[in-house]
Amino acid sequence: MLFINKMSSKPIYEQIVDSVERNILLGVYPPGCALPSVRELSMKLGINPNTIQKSYGELTRRGVILTSPGSGCYVSENALDILKIQAQAKLQTIRQLAIELQLAGVPKGDVLATIAEVYAHPKSPPSHSETTSEGGVDT
Amino acid sequence: MLFINKMSSKPIYEQIVDSVERNILLGVYPPGCALPSVRELSMKLGINPNTIQKSYGELTRRGVILTSPGSGCYVSENALDILKIQAQAKLQTIRQLAIELQLAGVPKGDVLATIAEVYAHPKSPPSHSETTSEGGVDT
Amino acid sequence: MLFINKMSSKPIYEQIVDSVERNILLGVYPPGCALPSVRELSMKLGINPNTIQKSYGELTRRGVILTSPGSGCYVSENALDILKIQAQAKLQTIRQLAIELQLAGVPKGDVLATIAEVYAHPKSPPSHSETTSEGGVDT
Amino acid sequence: MLFINKMSSKPIYEQIVDSVERNILLGVYPPGCALPSVRELSMKLGINPNTIQKSYGELTRRGVILTSPGSGCYVSENALDILKIQAQAKLQTIRQLAIELQLAGVPKGDVLATIAEVYAHPKSPPSHSETTSEGGVDT
DNA sequence: GTGGTCTAGACCACG
DNA sequence: GTGGTCTAGACCACC
Numbered sequence: 368m369l370f371i372n373k374m375s376s377k378p379i380y381e382q383i384v385d386s387v388e389r390n391i392l393l394g395v396y397p398p399g400c401a402l403p404s405v406r407e408l409s410m411k412l413g414i415n416p417n418t419i420q421k422s423y424g425e426l427t428r429r430g431v432i433l434t435s436p437g438s439g440c441y442v443s444e445n446a447l448d449i450l451k452i453q454a455q456a457k458l459q460t461i462r463q464l465a466i467e468l469q470l471a472g473v474p475k476g477d478v479l480a481t482i483a484e485v486y487a488h489p490k491s492p493p494s495h496s497e498t499t500s501e502g503g504v505d506t
Numbered sequence: 507m508l509f510i511n512k513m514s515s516k517p518i519y520e521q522i523v524d525s526v527e528r529n530i531l532l533g534v535y536p537p538g539c540a541l542p543s544v545r546e547l548s549m550k551l552g553i554n555p556n557t558i559q560k561s562y563g564e565l566t567r568r569g570v571i572l573t574s575p576g577s578g579c580y581v582s583e584n585a586l587d588i589l590k591i592q593a594q595a596k597l598q599t600i601r602q603l604a605i606e607l608q609l610a611g612v613p614k615g616d617v618l619a620t621i622a623e624v625y626a627h628p629k630s631p632p633s634h635s636e637t638t639s640e641g642g643v644d645t
Numbered sequence: 646m647l648f649i650n651k652m653s654s655k656p657i658y659e660q661i662v663d664s665v666e667r668n669i670l671l672g673v674y675p676p677g678c679a680l681p682s683v684r685e686l687s688m689k690l691g692i693n694p695n696t697i698q699k700s701y702g703e704l705t706r707r708g709v710i711l712t713s714p715g716s717g718c719y720v721s722e723n724a725l726d727i728l729k730i731q732a733q734a735k736l737q738t739i740r741q742l743a744i745e746l747q748l749a750g751v752p753k754g755d756v757l758a759t760i761a762e763v764y765a766h767p768k769s770p771p772s773h774s775e776t777t778s779e780g781g782v783d784t
Numbered sequence: 785m786l787f788i789n790k791m792s793s794k795p796i797y798e799q800i801v802d803s804v805e806r807n808i809l810l811g812v813y814p815p816g817c818a819l820p821s822v823r824e825l826s827m828k829l830g831i832n833p834n835t836i837q838k839s840y841g842e843l844t845r846r847g848v849i850l851t852s853p854g855s856g857c858y859v860s861e862n863a864l865d866i867l868k869i870q871a872q873a874k875l876q877t878i879r880q881l882a883i884e885l886q887l888a889g890v891p892k893g894d895v896l897a898t899i900a901e902v903y904a905h906p907k908s909p910p911s912h913s914e915t916t917s918e919g920g921v922d923t
Numbered sequence: 924g925t926g927g928t929c930t931a932g933a934c935c936a937c938g
Numbered sequence: 939g940t941g942g943t944c945t946a947g948a949c950c951a952c953c
Contacts, residue, residue, distance in 0.1 A: 389606075389609065392609045392610055392611075393609070450610055451610050451611060451612070453610070454606065454607050454610035454611075454612050455612075457603050457606060457607055457610075458607060458612065458616065458617065458620055460603060461600055461603050461604070461607075461617065461620060461621075462620050462623075462624060464596050464599060464600050464603075465600070465620070465621050465624040465625070466624050466629070467528075467593065467596060468593050468596055468597060468600075469624055469625055469629055470528065470531045470532070470629050471531055471589055471590050471592070471593035471596075472531075472586075472590055472593075473590070473593050473594070473597065475621070475622070475625040477597065478597065478600065478621050478625075479618060479621055479622075481597055481600060481601050481604065482600070482604050482614070482617050482618055482621060483614070483618075484601075485601060485604040485605050485608055486604070486608055486614040486617075
């Protein structure tokens with residue numbers, strides 16, 4: 368279900384957050400769906416329960432999931448909307464990177480081609496593909 | 507010359523690296539130019555000399571600057587080439603972000619428009635004759 | 646495990662880097678193995694944690710070890726390959742020294758004999774099957 | 785006469801020492817020959833006189849040159865012998881490097897081939913007659 | 924507990 | 939004056 372790389376530079380709790388959000392977008396975890404329990408994930412991934420807890424806490428803070436104590440965690444009804452808003456922030460990150468690329472003399476066409484190439488491969492349905500390629504995205 | 511934000515989550519030494527690299531691309535520090543000394547920058551920015559030193563060490567390792575102990579640090583002759591190669595890595599970061607945006611349902615046009623908007627505002631690099639594949643300029 | 650000479654002209658942090666790399670080649674630290682923690686080494690060697698940290702940072706940059714903050718540092722899977730590539734650089738150092746020896750009139754035979762003498766004493770690497778072109782062993 | 789690289793990582797005073805010693809071995813500065821004055825070299829190389837002075841001091845300490853105050857510096861009569869002894873120290877450096885290469889699994893043949901390749905190109909022995917069959921070597 | 928960053932202050936070698 | 943190393947001690951994020 369969730370793929371975590373313990374050796375990545377990206378913090379594990381952040382990888383879990385990203386994975387869950389990706390699964391929600393992919394429809395694997397539709398709104399209302401119950402997430403795996405902290406204990407279950409902890410064992411399955413071989414990761415400290417505190418780390419899982421931190422991830423779920425972050426997702427709760429973002430409003431992506433709801434925590435009902437004693438019952439479990441569920442994907443919130445407006446999770447998809449929230450995730451789309453979050454995506455807008457990533458657009459700003461791209462914008463900042465584009466500014467740096469422009470400064471370095473990278474041709475506009477190269478950047479546009481990269482974007483076009485990504486969108487040429489539809490990823491919306493719950494199909495699988497090479498998504499994680501180790502990344503250094505900060506903040 | 508260099509703007510640093512001590513409150514940012516990005517480490518100070520990394521901000522300095524980025525700032526210096528940006529100034530090199532802007533032509534503020536042309537190849538062969540002497541960088542401000544560790545102590546000078548330290549005082550001017552109100553930052554510990556060790557932190558500046560770490561930044562200069564990283565730039566040296568990247569080959570962006572040459573350091574000659576007892577004399578100072580100088581922008582290397584092929585600094586611009588190295589920085590352009592580094593920029594290619596950022597393109598891959600953009601690629602990864604684009605994949606996430608696509609998954610979140612952000613339209614391809616939004617991303618392309620963001621890129622185009624950035625490239626519509628020329629940042630005046632020092633003397634690139636072959637920067638944009640298409641001679642696009644505003645006005 | 647690691648032997649450091651505080652009085653050497655070679656920086657301590659560099660000695661640590663070399664020692665760790667040597668232990669990896671010797672199989673003392675096999676790929677995947679966890680390195681001693683920064684604080685542990687610091688105490689055991691009587692050296693400031695910052696200095697150890699600098700060494701581990703360098704090893705990480707070289708790709709010899711992987712570091713996962715909060716967890717520890719681990720020998721990377723392709724550490725041996727990287728170290729072998731680094732060794733090729735040392736060959737060039739030998740080449741330069743040989744040029745100087747030749748200029749000083751040192752006979753070719755003296756240099757070759759020195760090399761042969763070293764290779765006559767196998768240092769027992771972990772599991773190299775293709776190490777010496779000639780299966781020479783002493784008796 | 786002397787080639788110095790101000791941007792090298794090797795200290796300038798050390799480069800000067802090496803250059804002078806190389807010229808002595810090449811016969812450019814035979815025993816008894818007067819070296820360029822500190823002032824002259826300083827101007828010709830664009831280097832601080834203190835740095836030249838330090839180099840000459842080191843050469844004097846090694847017994848390679850003699851300083852007669854008010855008159856100048858002269859290559860000592862036994863300079864060649866001293867340089868040959870110094871070369872023996874370099875052989876030990878090669879030995880140490882060979883040990884590291886062996887540990888990294890570099891084949892004995894590779895090292896021997898490197899030595900042989902160097903000695904295959906005669907670099908103009910210290911004295912008399914037809915030396916450089918093929919010219920053009922830099923360092 | 925782990926690694927990572929930063930500060931303060933000291934000392935050294937180089938130019 | 940320059941860069942480079944080291945120590946001491948502190949704080950942070952992560953597991």
